Amino acid sequence: MKICPVCGRSEKEVEFIGNFCKKCYLKRFEVVKFPRKLVLRVCPICGKINNKEEGSVRNVKKWLLKKMRTEEEVEWSVLELRKAKKKWFAKLSIILRVKGVRVEVIKNLVINIVKEKCDECRIKSSEYFDSIIQIRGRNKIKRRLEEEIEKCGGMIKQEHEVKKGVDVIAVNSKAVIKAINELKIRAKISKKLIGQNREGKRKYRTTFLIKL
Ligand SMILES: [Zn+2]
């Protein structure tokens, strides 16, 4: 019969993992590990995390589980999350199998929050644009075109009513071209050099003239 070398309890009284009772085993061996500092980037405008996904409890849990190091098999986990300004407090309960024994581990973690605008919000709030779409004549096509541009990964920044139609200001020209092709719209395209970035790459602004 096994006797726990730490607390002296026997196999008859408590469950064992290897040569230790479950409680002493878990105290002695860290079965799950997290990095000492957890840092999560959160967009202050839309709340997206790490520039890609919604900051829901589900997604935060997914991110935490990726940060977790364990040799054991995770069976189940649940996260309770309390969000404060600069820190989020996470209580992660995990059920694992350690050498065949079912074990529950509860980790209280502090997540440091770095507020950083996601790409989408940064572009939206900046003045930057690289496409002008001049729609002339009936502008019935405008809404469908704008929707299609966004579907293609672009973004509508502004709209200006002009005498014979509307000017739509957008990023980025690749998405506009894709949308125009998708909707089979005929456009006269012209490019204008507007500058150079630090790496010497030329920057262009594209004008799409659509006459209906
Ligand atoms: Zn023990």
Ligand SMILES: [Zn+2]
């Ligand atoms: Zn955002």
